[in-house]
Amino acid sequence: MVAETNPSNQSFVVRIPEDHYQEMLAHVIDGYPNEACGALGALNGTVVKHYPTRNAAEHPDDFSIISESDIVHIFNDIDAYDGEMIYYHSHPISEAYPSVRDREWAQRSGYLYVIFSLQYRPEPPYARVFRINAHGEVTEGHIERIPVA
Numbered sequence: 582m583v584a585e586t587n588p589s590n591q592s593f594v595v596r597i598p599e600d601h602y603q604e605m606l607a608h609v610i611d612g613y614p615n616e617a618c619g620a621l622g623a624l625n626g627t628v629v630k631h632y633p634t635r636n637a638a639e640h641p642d643d644f645s646i647i648s649e650s651d652i653v654h655i656f657n658d659i660d661a662y663d664g665e666m667i668y669y670h671s672h673p674i675s676e677a678y679p680s681v682r683d684r685e686w687a688q689r690s691g692y693l694y695v696i697f698s699l700q701y702r703p704e705p706p707y708a709r710v711f712r713i714n715a716h717g718e719v720t721e722g723h724i725e726r727i728p729v730a
């Protein structure tokens with residue numbers, strides 16, 4: 582068996598169908614100048630559903646949190662198809678990399694983190710994906726955008 586090659590030499594791949602990716606872009610642009618957030622449901626590394634949510638953080642220009650009630654609804658929905666939850670949010674002015682606070686939250690939740698940055702506005706936001714382990718160590722993966730027929 583031939584090992585799966587990873588052209589970008591990154592450790593894992595998240596495939597996002599282009600229609601979902603465009604919805605996520607619209608959601609983070611709409612949230613500007615605040616951080617915007619939401620979740621994705623994935624099966625075997627491929628995103629199958631997009632859940633845009635409001636940002637429930639006390640200071641939404643500085644952090645993002647999905648409200649408890651939204652999270653419960655999303656969990657139940659993803660559970661129904663045995664999917665994996667991915668958390669995504671935007672950084673309005675800073676790079677697409679987990680902040681100290683992001684790492685603290687992520688090491689508790691264990692979710693993959695997709696982070697958009699709007700730092701190069703009016704250029705379109707760009708996105709990166711990260712796995713953050715229980716020690717707060719960050720590993721970057723690769724986002725593959727899948728064309729939709």
Ligand SMILES: [Zn+2]
Pocket residue numbers: 670671672678679680683696
């Ligand atoms: Zn962040």
